[in-house]
Amino acid sequence: MMLAGVALAAGETRKELHFKVGKHPAVSINNPYGPVMVRAGAAREVSVVAILHSDRVELDQSQSHNRIDIVSHLLQGADQNSGIVEYQVQVPADANLTIHSDNGRVRAEKLRGDVTMEGNSAAMEVADCGDGHVHIKTLSGPVTLSNIRNGHIEILSMGGDVSLNSVSGPYVTVNSNTGKIAYAGDFGGEGEYAFTSHTGDIEAVAPAYASIDVLARSNQGRVESDFSLEPKHTPFYAKGGSAFAGTLGMAASSVKLFSFSGRIHLKKRQ
């Protein structure tokens, strides 16, 4: 591991960390304030560039075998301005990544390992990833997933809007309270897709060729479908306008859209 520190203007400090790792390293970053951008880089190496905004925050780092922990350690008097640390991180594509950030933007791209993100109001983005688990927990931060293939995806949000674009896999679930859920894709992968909310709206946009078995219900909200679905039996009493069920194509994927009072709309992609 190499460590270098270069003083910047206005009290900022730039630090670079480099770690040699094996296959499937576990990389954990805990950064209360500030952005964390992670993307796939060279195999067998983890590179971290961190810019500390003041001397009220320091960088704690440790490596144990194939596991790396990076922590922005807030010192006495640090707040959401002086405690900011900006991270640019490169990890092997097969790395398993865990990020915790309260309010910074968090982004991971081009990874094939597992990605776990947790935060309060941090905006969370995962792009161009596949073959791994994506687990995201947020209170109010928006979540955007794009171009995720063969993913095992679990998103839990209180008020953050969740947007899934070209996301597919065997297991895709979103559990939201007030946040909206928007899905745009073909529900590929012969998967199980379950989107639920309390008051947040749910909108799913799919192409005409989608192959789905869909069940949608909102206890108090409006429920609509642009598709002419093949009717199917529903396991509950479906009041007109508050629920629908049916199949499209070969019904390869199961799609469950449930809300308590949010609107649900299954739209046909034009």
Place this chain on the structure above:
Amino acid sequence: MNCVEFESVLPEFLEGVQTSEQQAHLDSCPACSGLLSDLNLISSQAKLLLAADEPRPAVWNALEARLRSEGLIRDFEPVPVLVPFKESLWHRWRAAWLVPVAATLAIVAGLKLYHPAGAGDNAPIAKQRPVVTEPATRGVSARAAVSSEDQQWLNSVAARPPAVQASFRADLDNANSFIRDAEASLRDDPNDAYTQQMLINAYEQKQMLYELAVDRSSQ
């Protein structure tokens, strides 16, 4: 050692019977270390609860459902259901829920008549453009009285900035509102597996709120 093997020895591990192999797996596996952290958090929080502040049974039910879904409790026997589903994600959710609430649901179900005509709808559904009433709770969640366990949690975040506290409080109200709505719906139809799942989701949201409120920056 893999995750399944680790989970099988987790009870002994928690009691202090630990091997280097188990520790090595824990060090290299975020999922298992996260699970262990969750259990330790639950354990530490439980110690804060006084006997007089015993949480409502629903809290323990949700906790038990969570442990079952994690596979930590395996003495579950499947309960026959009225409507068959294929083995699926939804089925797994429902199965995890049925055991802890069976007693409660049995009491409520006994008060209601079975309504077979309501279980199923084969009407054509092409291009539905329905008009329904606007949801009463949309956008606004009623601020109900805070339970003792919620108040303890709010006290634990009292040192956070006022705006953060307000945000936590709003999220808490929303989670509790979700729980109340789901519970009310279940009283209308105790056998509705999807509403049961909604209630589980609501408790998961509340659990997440408790977890994410922990200030990790000073740890």
